Amino acid sequence: MKKITNILIDQKLIIIILILVIALSFEDKNFFTIKSLASIIEHAVIIGIMAAGMTVLLISGSFDLSVGSVMAFTGIITIILQKPLGLFFSVLAGLLIGTSVGAINGLLVVKGRINAFIATLGTMVIFKGFGLALTGSSPIKSTIPAFKVIGQGEFFGIEISLFYLIIIYIVVWYLLKYTKFGRNNYAIGGNLQSARLSGINVNIYTFFYFVFCAFTAALSGIILSSRVSTGNAIFGDITNMTVIAAAVLGGTSLFGGKGGVIGTIQGVIILSLIERAMTVFNVDTNYQLLVRGLIILFVVVTDAVTSGRKKLDIGREVINKKV
Amino acid sequence: MSDIDATARSMNIKKGFIKFFFSQAMLLIMIILFIIMSLVSDKFFTLNNIYNLFRQVAILGVMACGMTIVIIGKGIDLSAAAIMGLAAVANVMLQQYGYAVSVIVAIAVGVVCGFINGYFIAKVRANFIIVTLATQILFTATALIISEARNLTSRPQPIYSFIGSANVFGFPVIIIFLIITMIITGILLQKTIAGRRLYAVGFNDKAALVSGINTSNVIMGSYVINGLICGIAAVVLTSRISRVRVGQTAPYLFDVITIVVLGGTALTGGIGSIYRTAIGLVIFGIINNSMAILTVPYEYQQLIKGIILILAVLYDEFNRRKRLLYQ
Numbered sequence: 001m002k003k004i005t006n007i008l009i010d011q012k013l014i015i016i017i018l019i020l021v022i023a024l025s026f027e028d029k030n031f032f033t034i035k036s037l038a039s040i041i042e043h044a045v046i047i048g049i050m051a052a053g054m055t056v057l058l059i060s061g062s063f064d065l066s067v068g069s070v071m072a073f074t075g076i077i078t079i080i081l082q083k084p085l086g087l088f089f090s091v092l093a094g095l096l097i098g099t100s101v102g103a104i105n106g107l108l109v110v111k112g113r114i115n116a117f118i119a120t121l122g123t124m125v126i127f128k129g130f131g132l133a134l135t136g137s138s139p140i141k142s143t144i145p146a147f148k149v150i151g152q153g154e155f156f157g158i159e160i161s162l163f164y165l166i167i168i169y170i171v172v173w174y175l176l177k178y179t180k181f182g183r184n185n186y187a188i189g190g191n192l193q194s195a196r197l198s199g200i201n202v203n204i205y206t207f208f209y210f211v212f213c214a215f216t217a218a219l220s221g222i223i224l225s226s227r228v229s230t231g232n233a234i235f236g237d238i239t240n241m242t243v244i245a246a247a248v249l250g251g252t253s254l255f256g257g258k259g260g261v262i263g264t265i266q267g268v269i270i271l272s273l274i275e276r277a278m279t280v281f282n283v284d285t286n287y288q289l290l291v292r293g294l295i296i297l298f299v300v301v302t303d304a305v306t307s308g309r310k311k312l313d314i315g316r317e318v319i320n321k322k323v
Numbered sequence: 324m325s326d327i328d329a330t331a332r333s334m335n336i337k338k339g340f341i342k343f344f345f346s347q348a349m350l351l352i353m354i355i356l357f358i359i360m361s362l363v364s365d366k367f368f369t370l371n372n373i374y375n376l377f378r379q380v381a382i383l384g385v386m387a388c389g390m391t392i393v394i395i396g397k398g399i400d401l402s403a404a405a406i407m408g409l410a411a412v413a414n415v416m417l418q419q420y421g422y423a424v425s426v427i428v429a430i431a432v433g434v435v436c437g438f439i440n441g442y443f444i445a446k447v448r449a450n451f452i453i454v455t456l457a458t459q460i461l462f463t464a465t466a467l468i469i470s471e472a473r474n475l476t477s478r479p480q481p482i483y484s485f486i487g488s489a490n491v492f493g494f495p496v497i498i499i500f501l502i503i504t505m506i507i508t509g510i511l512l513q514k515t516i517a518g519r520r521l522y523a524v525g526f527n528d529k530a531a532l533v534s535g536i537n538t539s540n541v542i543m544g545s546y547v548i549n550g551l552i553c554g555i556a557a558v559v560l561t562s563r564i565s566r567v568r569v570g571q572t573a574p575y576l577f578d579v580i581t582i583v584v585l586g587g588t589a590l591t592g593g594i595g596s597i598y599r600t601a602i603g604l605v606i607f608g609i610i611n612n613s614m615a616i617l618t619v620p621y622e623y624q625q626l627i628k629g630i631i632l633i634l635a636v637l638y639d640e641f642n643r644r645k646r647l648l649y650q
Binding site for chain 2: 112113114121123125128129136238241254255290292294296300
């Protein structure tokens with residue numbers, strides 16, 4: 001009996017997914033078609049890719065609020081560079097410039113020793129400002145039709161972007177499980193001081209986690225702008241919260257040292273299903289916003305109750321024991 | 324012997340000078356900015372423009388007082404602008420039942436919102452950044468739902484618009500209001516037991532806990548007061564402008580944080596004061612006003628503000644290291 005409850009608790013995300021799927025299939029008659037199921041995941045690709053990068057960063061105990069801005073900014077810069085550089089090099093340059101924002105974040109946090117939150121809040125506003133300045137506050141159109149293939153192209157009836165998602169998740173899963181890059185990440189997030197004392201170069205690793213997170217944001221930005229053939233600075237205003245919520249819903253702790261991408265993809269799918277459910281059940285947009293806020297609050301409170309308390313209470317327990 | 328004394332004395336003078344320089348650098352920057360702007364534009368240094376400068380940032384200044392309190396307690400409130408938006412909507416929608424009702428409800432809304440933040444942060448001990456971001460979304464959504472996403476019209480009768488746009492002996496009431504808020508919060512922080520406890524908790528919460536301070540109540544209190552101040556700011560806002568839209572207050576948040584950080588209140592908690600925030604407010608006001616005089620486009624204004632925030636935070640970190648060095 002205990003075994004069953006343990007399984008239920010361990011796999012609670014799968015159960016939530018099943019409940020949502022069942023609820024949706026009653027309302028939406030076309031739900032169980034390949035097309036419809038694929039579209040749910042396709043919808044989640046952009047959030048999903050960023051959530052993988054965010055998971056890596058969250059495990060190390062920091063986080064990045066600038067992902068939404070980086071995403072929008074990369075899309076804009078890619079489209080602007082299409083004319084002078086051509087398709088291939090514009091995409092490459094977009095990825096590079098987007099990723100370099102992560103380098104700025106990393107430097108500010110590691111070398112400038114600024115709180116990750118305030119540094120990324122700053123870059124978030126700066127790059128949103130850049131995006132607005134470059135586009136003159138209005139959306140810009142892509143002129144090369146082939147650009148659409150990156151995000152909208154199909155392969156056996158499934159969008160190519162889905163494969164990016166799968167590749168990213170396999171790569172991150174492998175990195176976290178079998179390489180120094182990943183194992184040291186858990187050490188840093190678990191206890192920064194002991195990681196440093198045991199000889200891990202904390203600064204270099206943290207720097208690269210920021211770079212990686214921005215890379216995923218840049219990739220999502222290119223996919224998004226390719227899908228809609230438009231670059232717009234106001235894309236991704238609330239994206240950073242959705243991405244963090246997906247990762248934390250998947251069991252990655254905001255306190256660092258815990259989590260993984262297998263949970264994250266479940267979190268992404270749950271959020272995507274909830275979005276779909278709100279559309280299917282015709283929820284008013286204002287109430288949709290309310291639901292999103294409640295989900296984030298719920299997720300962060302559960303995280304605090306399950307994993308945060310333990311970490312924070314270590315000091316308190318020591319005090320109580322002495323008294 | 325005397326040689327060593329002389330060296331020691333000169334070291335002391337140097338130390339003292341450096342200490343003074345780093346503690347008052349923002350004041351110097353403020354004066355320099357002021358002089359530069361007076362030279363650049365003859366429109367800047369006129370009584371009218373100085374009043375204008377403060378009118379533009381008065382509401383931000385009121386909010387910055389609350390934000391200073393929260394940041395000294397090693398927190399931050401990213402929902403401040405959303406609380407203000409919700410309180411403003413509540414205020415405008417209830418104006419038909421009389422201003423007394425609407426003002427009281429607006430302030431009560433602020434307190435309740437602050438209480439929600441404080442509960443999740445201090446009692447449940449969830450991450451304050453994510454909690455306030457989530458409540459930001461919640462409060463905005465609530466405001467959208469109750470206002471049905473319409474533009475609302477505030478009807479400031481003369482008696483109500485007194486705070487926002489009247490003058491007393493040629494001096495704008497809104498500036499008097501700002502100064503009073505600053506004095507009250509300043510006294511609260513510097514002269515009361517609760518205020519001193521807040522500094523202790525922000526500086527080192529474990530030490531504060533061991534010395535018998537109920538840390539979670541202190542933190543909770545800081546968020547409630549911030550909510551209260553946001554409610555008051557909403558009242559000032561609605562008395563000043565006649566059209567209220569929900570998303571309108573969102574850009575205030577970033578400006579408020581910039582003001583507090585610019586003054587030198589440390590995001591690491593325990594360091595800061597209303598006096599510093601006042602200096603940050605004046606610097607921000609000068610920059611804001613001069614960008615308007617020099618007609619910088621809106622997008623670039625945002626960009627410049629973002630860069631200023633980053634520079635202010637970098638400076639703060641640099642300052643902290645220097646302080647440690649010369650202590």
